[in-house]
Amino acid sequence: MTYALLLIAIVAxxxxxxxxxxxxxxxxxxxxxxxxxxxxxxxxxxxxxxxTVPVGIVYAVWSGAGIVLVALAGWLIFGQKMDLPALIGLALIIAGVLTINLLSKTVSH
Structure with a gap:
Protein backbone atom coordinates (compact mmCIF):
# COMPACT_ATOMS: atom_id res chain seq x y z
CA MET A 1 0.00 0.00 0.00
CA THR A 2 2.86 2.38 0.80
CA TYR A 3 4.33 2.22 -2.68
CA ALA A 4 0.87 2.61 -4.23
CA LEU A 5 0.53 5.88 -2.29
CA LEU A 6 3.98 6.95 -3.46
CA LEU A 7 3.05 6.15 -7.07
CA ILE A 8 -0.15 8.21 -6.77
CA ALA A 9 1.87 11.06 -5.23
CA ILE A 10 4.25 10.95 -8.19
CA VAL A 11 1.38 11.04 -10.68
CA ALA A 12 -0.22 13.96 -8.80
CA THR A 52 6.97 3.84 6.96
CA VAL A 53 9.77 4.73 4.53
CA PRO A 54 12.72 7.03 5.38
CA VAL A 55 12.12 10.56 4.14
CA GLY A 56 15.35 10.69 2.14
CA ILE A 57 14.37 7.59 0.21
CA VAL A 58 10.81 8.82 -0.34
CA TYR A 59 12.03 12.15 -1.64
CA ALA A 60 14.69 10.59 -3.87
CA VAL A 61 12.17 8.26 -5.51
CA TRP A 62 9.43 10.92 -5.73
CA SER A 63 11.64 13.61 -7.20
CA GLY A 64 13.62 11.28 -9.47
CA ALA A 65 10.55 9.62 -10.95
CA GLY A 66 8.85 13.01 -11.16
CA ILE A 67 11.76 14.54 -13.08
CA VAL A 68 11.77 11.73 -15.62
CA LEU A 69 7.99 11.72 -16.06
CA VAL A 70 7.76 15.51 -16.33
CA ALA A 71 10.51 15.44 -18.97
CA LEU A 72 8.54 12.74 -20.80
CA ALA A 73 5.36 14.85 -20.56
CA GLY A 74 7.28 17.85 -21.85
CA TRP A 75 8.37 15.83 -24.85
CA LEU A 76 5.02 14.13 -25.58
CA ILE A 77 2.56 16.89 -24.63
CA PHE A 78 4.46 20.15 -25.07
CA GLY A 79 6.75 19.11 -27.95
CA GLN A 80 9.92 19.96 -26.04
CA LYS A 81 13.11 18.50 -27.46
CA MET A 82 15.78 16.71 -25.45
CA ASP A 83 19.40 16.45 -26.56
CA LEU A 84 21.79 13.60 -25.82
CA PRO A 85 23.13 15.05 -22.54
CA ALA A 86 19.54 15.46 -21.28
CA LEU A 87 18.73 11.85 -22.17
CA ILE A 88 21.90 10.63 -20.48
CA GLY A 89 21.03 12.63 -17.37
CA LEU A 90 17.53 11.15 -17.29
CA ALA A 91 18.98 7.66 -17.69
CA LEU A 92 21.26 8.30 -14.70
CA ILE A 93 18.27 9.45 -12.63
CA ILE A 94 16.39 6.27 -13.55
CA ALA A 95 19.47 4.21 -12.63
CA GLY A 96 19.63 5.96 -9.27
CA VAL A 97 15.97 5.35 -8.46
CA LEU A 98 16.29 1.70 -9.47
CA THR A 99 19.45 1.29 -7.40
CA ILE A 100 17.73 2.70 -4.33
CA ASN A 101 14.68 0.48 -4.75
CA LEU A 102 16.33 -2.74 -5.83
CA LEU A 103 19.66 -2.79 -4.02
CA SER A 104 19.55 -0.51 -1.00
CA LYS A 105 18.92 -2.08 2.38
CA THR A 106 17.57 1.30 3.50
CA VAL A 107 14.28 0.55 1.76
CA SER A 108 12.12 -2.03 3.47
CA HIS A 109 10.30 -4.28 1.01
Missing part, protein backbone atom coordinates in the same frame (compact mmCIF):
# COMPACT_ATOMS: atom_id res chain seq x y z
CA UNK A 13 3.05 15.86 -8.88
CA UNK A 14 3.51 15.25 -12.62
CA UNK A 15 -0.03 16.47 -13.32
CA UNK A 16 0.52 19.51 -11.08
CA UNK A 17 3.80 20.39 -12.78
CA UNK A 18 2.31 19.96 -16.24
CA UNK A 19 -0.58 22.24 -15.25
CA UNK A 20 1.93 24.73 -13.84
CA UNK A 21 3.43 25.05 -17.30
CA UNK A 22 -0.01 26.06 -18.61
CA UNK A 23 -0.90 28.41 -15.72
CA UNK A 24 1.02 31.36 -17.21
CA UNK A 25 2.44 32.38 -13.85
CA UNK A 26 -0.79 31.53 -12.00
CA UNK A 27 -2.81 33.91 -14.18
CA UNK A 28 -5.04 31.22 -15.75
CA UNK A 29 -7.50 29.83 -13.19
CA UNK A 30 -8.01 26.17 -14.10
CA UNK A 31 -4.36 25.14 -14.58
CA UNK A 32 -3.46 27.17 -11.47
CA UNK A 33 -6.04 25.28 -9.40
CA UNK A 34 -4.98 21.92 -10.84
CA UNK A 35 -1.38 22.75 -9.99
CA UNK A 36 -2.06 23.91 -6.42
CA UNK A 37 -4.42 21.04 -5.63
CA UNK A 38 -2.14 18.48 -7.28
CA UNK A 39 0.85 19.58 -5.24
CA UNK A 40 -1.20 19.66 -2.03
CA UNK A 41 -2.48 16.13 -2.69
CA UNK A 42 1.01 14.88 -3.57
CA UNK A 43 2.50 16.32 -0.37
CA UNK A 44 -0.31 14.85 1.71
CA UNK A 45 0.37 11.41 0.25
CA UNK A 46 4.10 11.88 0.79
CA UNK A 47 3.42 12.62 4.45
CA UNK A 48 1.68 9.26 4.73
CA UNK A 49 4.48 7.40 2.97
CA UNK A 50 7.12 8.89 5.27
CA UNK A 51 5.46 7.11 8.19
Missing amino acids: EVIATSALAKSNGFTILVPSLVSALGYAFAFYLLSLVTK
Whole structure:
Protein backbone atom coordinates (compact mmCIF):
# COMPACT_ATOMS: atom_id res chain seq x y z
CA MET A 1 0.00 0.00 0.00
CA THR A 2 2.86 2.38 0.80
CA TYR A 3 4.33 2.22 -2.68
CA ALA A 4 0.87 2.61 -4.23
CA LEU A 5 0.53 5.88 -2.29
CA LEU A 6 3.98 6.95 -3.46
CA LEU A 7 3.05 6.15 -7.07
CA ILE A 8 -0.15 8.21 -6.77
CA ALA A 9 1.87 11.06 -5.23
CA ILE A 10 4.25 10.95 -8.19
CA VAL A 11 1.38 11.04 -10.68
CA ALA A 12 -0.22 13.96 -8.80
CA GLU A 13 3.05 15.86 -8.88
CA VAL A 14 3.51 15.25 -12.62
CA ILE A 15 -0.03 16.47 -13.32
CA ALA A 16 0.52 19.51 -11.08
CA THR A 17 3.80 20.39 -12.78
CA SER A 18 2.31 19.96 -16.24
CA ALA A 19 -0.58 22.24 -15.25
CA LEU A 20 1.93 24.73 -13.84
CA ALA A 21 3.43 25.05 -17.30
CA LYS A 22 -0.01 26.06 -18.61
CA SER A 23 -0.90 28.41 -15.72
CA ASN A 24 1.02 31.36 -17.21
CA GLY A 25 2.44 32.38 -13.85
CA PHE A 26 -0.79 31.53 -12.00
CA THR A 27 -2.81 33.91 -14.18
CA ILE A 28 -5.04 31.22 -15.75
CA LEU A 29 -7.50 29.83 -13.19
CA VAL A 30 -8.01 26.17 -14.10
CA PRO A 31 -4.36 25.14 -14.58
CA SER A 32 -3.46 27.17 -11.47
CA LEU A 33 -6.04 25.28 -9.40
CA VAL A 34 -4.98 21.92 -10.84
CA SER A 35 -1.38 22.75 -9.99
CA ALA A 36 -2.06 23.91 -6.42
CA LEU A 37 -4.42 21.04 -5.63
CA GLY A 38 -2.14 18.48 -7.28
CA TYR A 39 0.85 19.58 -5.24
CA ALA A 40 -1.20 19.66 -2.03
CA PHE A 41 -2.48 16.13 -2.69
CA ALA A 42 1.01 14.88 -3.57
CA PHE A 43 2.50 16.32 -0.37
CA TYR A 44 -0.31 14.85 1.71
CA LEU A 45 0.37 11.41 0.25
CA LEU A 46 4.10 11.88 0.79
CA SER A 47 3.42 12.62 4.45
CA LEU A 48 1.68 9.26 4.73
CA VAL A 49 4.48 7.40 2.97
CA THR A 50 7.12 8.89 5.27
CA LYS A 51 5.46 7.11 8.19
CA THR A 52 6.97 3.84 6.96
CA VAL A 53 9.77 4.73 4.53
CA PRO A 54 12.72 7.03 5.38
CA VAL A 55 12.12 10.56 4.14
CA GLY A 56 15.35 10.69 2.14
CA ILE A 57 14.37 7.59 0.21
CA VAL A 58 10.81 8.82 -0.34
CA TYR A 59 12.03 12.15 -1.64
CA ALA A 60 14.69 10.59 -3.87
CA VAL A 61 12.17 8.26 -5.51
CA TRP A 62 9.43 10.92 -5.73
CA SER A 63 11.64 13.61 -7.20
CA GLY A 64 13.62 11.28 -9.47
CA ALA A 65 10.55 9.62 -10.95
CA GLY A 66 8.85 13.01 -11.16
CA ILE A 67 11.76 14.54 -13.08
CA VAL A 68 11.77 11.73 -15.62
CA LEU A 69 7.99 11.72 -16.06
CA VAL A 70 7.76 15.51 -16.33
CA ALA A 71 10.51 15.44 -18.97
CA LEU A 72 8.54 12.74 -20.80
CA ALA A 73 5.36 14.85 -20.56
CA GLY A 74 7.28 17.85 -21.85
CA TRP A 75 8.37 15.83 -24.85
CA LEU A 76 5.02 14.13 -25.58
CA ILE A 77 2.56 16.89 -24.63
CA PHE A 78 4.46 20.15 -25.07
CA GLY A 79 6.75 19.11 -27.95
CA GLN A 80 9.92 19.96 -26.04
CA LYS A 81 13.11 18.50 -27.46
CA MET A 82 15.78 16.71 -25.45
CA ASP A 83 19.40 16.45 -26.56
CA LEU A 84 21.79 13.60 -25.82
CA PRO A 85 23.13 15.05 -22.54
CA ALA A 86 19.54 15.46 -21.28
CA LEU A 87 18.73 11.85 -22.17
CA ILE A 88 21.90 10.63 -20.48
CA GLY A 89 21.03 12.63 -17.37
CA LEU A 90 17.53 11.15 -17.29
CA ALA A 91 18.98 7.66 -17.69
CA LEU A 92 21.26 8.30 -14.70
CA ILE A 93 18.27 9.45 -12.63
CA ILE A 94 16.39 6.27 -13.55
CA ALA A 95 19.47 4.21 -12.63
CA GLY A 96 19.63 5.96 -9.27
CA VAL A 97 15.97 5.35 -8.46
CA LEU A 98 16.29 1.70 -9.47
CA THR A 99 19.45 1.29 -7.40
CA ILE A 100 17.73 2.70 -4.33
CA ASN A 101 14.68 0.48 -4.75
CA LEU A 102 16.33 -2.74 -5.83
CA LEU A 103 19.66 -2.79 -4.02
CA SER A 104 19.55 -0.51 -1.00
CA LYS A 105 18.92 -2.08 2.38
CA THR A 106 17.57 1.30 3.50
CA VAL A 107 14.28 0.55 1.76
CA SER A 108 12.12 -2.03 3.47
CA HIS A 109 10.30 -4.28 1.01
